[in-house]
Amino acid sequence: MNVKIPRALTIAGSDSSGGAGIQADLKTFSALGVYAVSAVTALTSQDTLGVNGIVEIDPDFVSSQIRSVVLDIGVDAVKTGMLCNGAIISRVSSDIEELDIKNLVVDPVMISTSGNRLLDEDAIETLVSKLFPMALVVTPNLHEAAVLTGMRVECAEDMRRAAVKLWRLGCRYVVLKGGHLQGNPIDLLYDGSKFREYPGIRHATVHTHGTGCTFASAIAAFLARGSTVEEAVRAAKTYVGAAIAHGLPLGRGFGPLHHFHEFYMFE
Numbered sequence: 591m592n593v594k595i596p597r598a599l600t601i602a603g604s605d606s607s608g609g610a611g612i613q614a615d616l617k618t619f620s621a622l623g624v625y626a627v628s629a630v631t632a633l634t635s636q637d638t639l640g641v642n643g644i645v646e647i648d649p650d651f652v653s654s655q656i657r658s659v660v661l662d663i664g665v666d667a668v669k670t671g672m673l674c675n676g677a678i679i680s681r682v683s684s685d686i687e688e689l690d691i692k693n694l695v696v697d698p699v700m701i702s703t704s705g706n707r708l709l710d711e712d713a714i715e716t717l718v719s720k721l722f723p724m725a726l727v728v729t730p731n732l733h734e735a736a737v738l739t740g741m742r743v744e745c746a747e748d749m750r751r752a753a754v755k756l757w758r759l760g761c762r763y764v765v766l767k768g769g770h771l772q773g774n775p776i777d778l779l780y781d782g783s784k785f786r787e788y789p790g791i792r793h794a795t796v797h798t799h800g801t802g803c804t805f806a807s808a809i810a811a812f813l814a815r816g817s818t819v820e821e822a823v824r825a826a827k828t829y830v831g832a833a834i835a836h837g838l839p840l841g842r843g844f845g846p847l848h849h850f851h852e853f854y855m856f857e
Contacts, residue, residue, distance in 0.1 A: 596624045596814040597664055600807060601656060601682055602671030602699075603632035603644075603708070609846030610636075610800035615669060615807040617849035622811040622829065627663055629655035631682075632674050632708075638799060638841030644708075646674045649681040656685045666814035667693035669807045670721065676713040683720035693813040696725040696761070697806035698734050714738070723760035727819060729806045730756065731767045746776070753780035763819050767805065779823050786820060788827045797837025797845035804847055805830045 598619045605611035612628045619626035631652050635643035659665070668691050673679045686694060698717060700709045709717070718738065722728060732743045739755040742748065749766050756764045757780055766778045779786040808826035809819075817825065833847035836855065840846060848855075 596666050596811075596816075597627065598624045598807070598810050598814045599627045599629065599656070599659060599665040599668045600671065600810075601629045601631060601652070601668065601673070602697075602803070603634055603674070604630050605634055605636050605800070607636045607638060607799070607841065607846070609638070609844075610803045611671060614800040614803040614846070614849065615671065618804050618807040618829075619811050619814075621849050621852065622808060622815070624666075624811040624814050625663075627659040627665065629659070631678055632672055634672075638843035638845055640843070641708075644674075646678070649677045652678055653681045653685050656682065657689070660685075660689050660691070665691065667695065667810040669695045669697065669810035671697050671803055671806065672699045672708045673713070673717065673721075674708070675710045676716040679713055679716045679721055683724065686721075686724055691724075692726065693810065694721075694725045694727075695806050695810040695813070696721055696728045697802060698728060698730050698738065699802070700734050700737060718759050725761040726813070727763045727765060727806075727809055727823075728756065728761045729765045729767060729802070729809065731802060732771065735766055745771070746778075749778050750780075750785060753778055753785070756780075757782050765809070765823055767802065777823070777827060779820065781819075786823075788824060790827055790831050791835075793831075793835050793837075795834065795837050796843075797839055797847070798834055799844040799846045801830060801834065801847065804833060804849065 600615035616626045633645045777788040812822035836848040836851040
């Protein structure tokens with residue numbers, strides 16, 4: 591029996607607290623009806639208060655993981671998150687090119703919410719030069735956009751100018767996340783010719799750990815299911831908003847989203 595099962599791969603770091611990284615990605619793929627596979631780039635000792643330690647994985651072993659799942663199971667979309675260093679980025683970029691992966695969502699993870707550096711500073715140029723040109727979608731937050739463009743991003747007009755600069759780095763679509771601005775969060779999509787705004791509601795909660803990872807992986811999941819980029823971003827925005835609204839009050843810091851809010855709730 592031939593059954594079409596959408597498949598998505600996350601290439602990212604492991605979050606021992608389960609709220610972000612590959613754990614968030616795997617939960618998101620599963621919640622959205624996509625078979626989830628992974629390639630781990632780093633192990634982190636992490637809780638809701640911050641990152642306590644990082645062990646980076648050898649680039650050859652990262653590549654082995656990618657090739658194992660792509661050549662056997664296959665993938666319909668790939669999401670990258672924490673890539674740690676230039677050597678891993680270079681190896682991942684080579685694999686994506688050689689394996690002819692098309693639906694690539696790049697979340698340019700640089701610094702954790704708690705302020706820990708998750709990407710070597712000297713690897714940013716490698717990320718931009720090697721991975722961005724292969725990306726269908728990149729999903730920076732405002733801090734990441736500022737680092738990548740060299741400009742301050744502090745208002746809606748800044749977001750538009752930054753989106754244009756980011757698009758010129760080679761990706762086909764830019765989704766600039768506006769959650770760090772005041773007021774209700776508005777995400778901005780730019781495709782090189784037009785802008786689309788995706789407004790949301792700001793929820794009164796601190797349980798937002800993993801929001802960026804979840805958003806990017808949700809976009810990848812909907813792409814794997816056959817959505818257009820515009821449809822995928824809109825659906826991902828809706829999914830993440832609901833997951834935040836039902837965030838889980840776990841730990842002493844920033845608790846995780848409730849990735850499976852559509853399936854069960856807690857009293």
